[in-house]
Amino acid sequence: MSSDQAEPSEERSLHVVGDVHGHRDRLVAALAVAGLTDEDGDWTGGAGRLWFLGDFTDRGPDGIGVIELVMRLSEQAAAVGGEVGAVLGNHEFLLLGAHHFPDEPVASNPRTYEELWQLNGGRAEDMERLTDEHVDWLSGLPTVALVEDHLFVHSDTTAYLELGDTPEEINAEMGRVLAARRPDYWTDRMRLLFRRGEFLDPEDGPEAADEVLSRLGGRWIVHGHSPIPVVRGVEPWEVEGPYVYAGGRVVDVDGGLFFGGPCLVVPLPLAESEQSE
Numbered sequence: 001m002s003s004d005q006a007e008p009s010e011e012r013s014l015h016v017v018g019d020v021h022g023h024r025d026r027l028v029a030a031l032a033v034a035g036l037t038d039e040d041g042d043w044t045g046g047a048g049r050l051w052f053l054g055d056f057t058d059r060g061p062d063g064i065g066v067i068e069l070v071m072r073l074s075e076q077a078a079a080v081g082g083e084v085g086a087v088l089g090n091h092e093f094l095l096l097g098a099h100h101f102p103d104e105p106v107a108s109n110p111r112t113y114e115e116l117w118q119l120n121g122g123r124a125e126d127m128e129r130l131t132d133e134h135v136d137w138l139s140g141l142p143t144v145a146l147v148e149d150h151l152f153v154h155s156d157t158t159a160y161l162e163l164g165d166t167p168e169e170i171n172a173e174m175g176r177v178l179a180a181r182r183p184d185y186w187t188d189r190m191r192l193l194f195r196r197g198e199f200l201d202p203e204d205g206p207e208a209a210d211e212v213l214s215r216l217g218g219r220w221i222v223h224g225h226s227p228i229p230v231v232r233g234v235e236p237w238e239v240e241g242p243y244v245y246a247g248g249r250v251v252d253v254d255g256g257l258f259f260g261g262p263c264l265v266v267p268l269p270l271a272e273s274e275q276s277e
Contacts, residue, residue, distance in 0.1 A: 012082075013048035014147065014268045018224035018254035019089070020052070022060020022123070023263065024069055030263040041069055043076035043084070050077070051147060053224040054089020054154035059121035059258040063095075064129040071137055088141045088174065089154040089224070090193040094120055096138060096178070097186050099130055104183040113183070121258075142167070143174040143193075144216065150268055151218035155225040156199055156252065158208050159192035160216070167216055196226045199246040206247035213249065220251055222268070227256035236261035248275050 015034060020027050031037040036045040052070055057063025074084040094117045102114035109116065144160055144167045145152040151167075153160060164170040177189045199205040199221070209221055228243045229236045236256045242264060243252040251270065255261040269275075 011047070013045070014051075014150075015045075015048070016051045016053060016150075016152065016222055016253055016266050016268055018053050018252075018264055018266075019055035019091075019227075019257060020060070020066050020263065021055055021091070021121070021258040022057055022063040022066060022126070023257050024060075024062040024065040026257065026263045027066060027069065030265045034265040034267075036265070037073070041073075043073050043080070043082065045077060045082050047081040048077075049083040049085070049147070051084075051145065051152050052086040053152060053222070053253065054087050054141075055091040055224060056086075056089070057095055057126050058091045058117075058123065061123075063123065063126040064134065067134055067138070071134075085145060085147075086141050087145050087152050087154055088138070088143045088193075090190065091120065092138050092141070093186075093190045093193055095122065095126070095130070096135065097183075097190065098122060099127065099135060100181050101183050101186075107184060107187040139178040140175075142171045144170050146217045148269075149219040151213060151216055151221050153221060153223050155193050155196055156221075156223045156250065157192070157195035158198050158212055159195045161212060162192060163189070165215055170216075197231075199250045200231065205245070206249055209246045209249040220249060220269075221246075222251045222253060224252070224254040226252060227254045227259070227261060228252055229256040229259075229261055239264075242266050242270070244270065244275060 028041040032039050038044050056066040077084045097113040098117035103112050105112055106116050146167050160170055163173045177185055199209045228239045239255050239261045253264050253266045255264040257263050
């Protein structure tokens with residue numbers, strides 16, 4: 001099964017998780033409640049599928065622990081016919097940039113990659129524990145994934161369309177960037193993943209979402225990156241589930257975990273009652 005598209009199956013569950021930002025223990029607890037792991041964080045989801053939408057590290061206490069957990073779950077799930085996948089987030093891109101060329105200036109920015117990473121919540125202990133195995137695994141992640149009718153991306157932006165016309169083209173382009181390790185090339189692509197909020201406008205948002213879906217496939221865009229408490233203007237503890245908007249075309253699953261919101265483990269497809277705004 002490719003990273004870009006999984007075959008649909010009514011018998012296989014599908015769950016998605018938004019930004020974790022280093023909160024490994026809360027992630028394990030949420031996955032256990034969903035029946036996907038035991039309390040030790042080992043896979044119990046059988047042939048089910050679980051996808052992460054990036055931003056494993058930064059801001060929280062154990063970003064490397066999150067990466068290692070997802071890597072292990074991927075192996076355990078595959079061994080029993082399940083699937084654990086992930087797409088690349090902007091914080092992965094920033095972490096890798098700070099690792100590969102920490103002292104290089106970010107174009108049009110007075111700061112270096114390491115300084116920019118730190119300003120965005122980068123933690124020294126994560127960088128100290130980052131190994132070649134982690135780097136290789138992160139560098140091999142797709143940037144977009146079409147799973148059944150769900151287009152999984154990290155950021156709520158149309159910027160992916162600037163990288164290619166299909167998920168395969170986008171992932172190939174980002175693979176070239178990650179392999180080339182050229183700071184100028186890196187900066188140009190990284191900026192795209194930092195964009196956000198492009199489906200929120202009541203008039204233009206649905207049209208923008210339709211453009212992305214018509215070119216890349218799927219019925220729903222599912223993303224993280226923009227915390228639901230910020231998007232909705234509510235307190236973090238008021239978030240109880242994903243936020244569906246843009247005429248029901250877009251689903252935000254970032255509960256704002258790093259500042260007190262829930263770790264959402266969202267089953268898909270959403271119930272019909274949840275698919276409208």
